[in-house]
Amino acid sequence: MQLAVQRGAQVIATAGETYSGALRAVGADVTGYGDGMVERVRALAGGPVDLALDAAPVSNALPGLVRTVKAPEHVLTLSDFAAADELGVRASVGTDTNLRHDVLGGYAQLASEGRFSVPVARTFPLEDWRTAAELSQSGQARGKLVLRIG
Ligand SMILES: NC(=O)c1ccc[n+]([C@@H]2O[C@H](COP(=O)([O-])OP(=O)(O)OC[C@H]3O[C@@H](n4cnc5c(N)ncnc54)[C@H](OP(=O)(O)O)[C@@H]3O)[C@@H](O)[C@H]2O)c1
Known part of the structure; x- marks a missing residue:
């Protein structure tokens, strides 16, 4: 998002309370991800958005995001690979x-x-990699976890 803003894109973030302030601070228009998300995003963009990046935990976000763009392949997900297959959405999968x-x-x-x-x-x-892995899996990390070598 930071990079897209710097390249002059209008960036609309759909987020919860946890990250809304930080996202606004780096230049996003922020709206909630719950009911009415599609309509709010399209209103902020003045129509369909060009590209959507799904960086949410797996939470059935993709059907809504597909409705914010002109075609399913304009959505890229980092998390919901099963739904991506069904919907024709692009997926960023580890080794691929x-x-x-x-x-x-x-x-x-x-x-x-x-x-x-x-x-x-x-x-x-x-x-302490095991503690870091558990925190990562908990969904409560609130940022990147760094393992220091040496
Ligand atoms: N493919 C890759 O290379 C790659 C790399 C990194 C992460 N991932 C995946 O990306 C996903 C997110 O990882 P993360 O570490 O950022 O998770 P995280 O820290 O657990 O993200 C949680 C945040 O997502 C918000 N959220 C929940 N549902 C949402 C929705 N439908 N739309 C928008 N925001 C939503 C929550 O908001 P509130 O709690 O404030 O309501 C919370 O702040 C995970 O599934 C992870 O496995 C993939």
């Missing part, structure tokens, strides 16, 4: 992802300039 190592340097540069950040919730020594 074409990893773009070539863009990482650019993102690091933006970070060093204070124009891009990854929210880190907690840092663990590598030997």
Whole structure:
């Protein structure tokens, strides 16, 4: 979202209370993800949106997101791969992802300039990986979990 805003896109985030403030702070129009989401998004965009990225936990979000765009393939999900197959939505699946190592340097540069950040919730020594994994699975991490090596 931060990168899309910097490239001049209008970004509409559908979010809950947890992240609404942080998303507004980096330039998104924010609306709730519950009932009426499709109508609120289309009103904010003045019509269908060009692309939708589903970064929510698996929660049956995809049918609604498909209704915010012109065609199902304009939606990319990071989480609901079963529904993606059924609906014709694109999916970013672990090993199938074409990893773009070539863009990482650019993102690091933006970070060093204070124009891009990854929210880190907690840092663990590598030997505490099990605690980190449990926190990740709990859905309560509230940011990235970093394992420190050495
Ligand atoms: N494919 C990949 O490369 C990749 C990478 C990272 C993560 N993932 C997947 O992405 C999903 C999200 O991961 P995460 O770590 O960000 O999870 P998370 O921290 O558990 O995200 C929870 C947040 O999602 C919000 N939310 C719940 N349902 C929503 C909906 N329908 N629309 C919009 N927001 C919704 C909640 O809002 P409130 O609680 O405030 O109501 C909560 O703040 C997981 O399924 C994870 O496995 C995939």
